[in-house]
Amino acid sequence: MSIALYRLDDRLIHGQVVVGWGKPLNVGFIVLVDDAVRASAWEQELYRMGVPPEIEVVFASTEEALQRLAEWERDPRVGILVAGDIDTLAALTANSHRVSRVNVGGLHHRPGRSERLRYVYLSDAEAAQLKTLAARGVEVTAQDVPTAAPVPLKDFT
DSSP states (O other): OEEEEEEEETTOSSHIIIIIIIHHHTOSEEEEEOHHHHTOHHHHHHHHHTSOTTSEEEEEOHHHHHHHHHHHHHOSSEEEEEESSHHHHHHHHHTOSSOOEEEEEEBOOOTTOEEEETTEEEOHHHHHHHHHHHHTTOEEEEOSSTTSOOEEGGGTO
């Protein structure tokens, strides 16, 4: 089945990912791509605690994800790949056509960002990065939960 959802969410693994998306998709694994979390055993344990034991959690750096993306795409189980920032997803799509759709699930307020949707705050530079992804053929939509309608990139950038 492979990776059913490439999600951009600065909270990484949390209830919306595990229950909101994981249950309907019947996921068998979640890949969390974040260099800092990959280097921190205690952060990994915190994220693991929010995931039922039947779902495997894989922690990867951006470099490891680039090397293992094809492997995860061939996995017979359904998976979710989640990253917390646009740079990470841009790196995963730069030299690969494997990532054809990106779900922006939650980017929250920070200095320099403005509200685009109630759950998406972007700087102008981040909006431009998402447009660059789209120009490379990646379908970018915002959707916090699977029951909500996907919002096309042009409607929030």
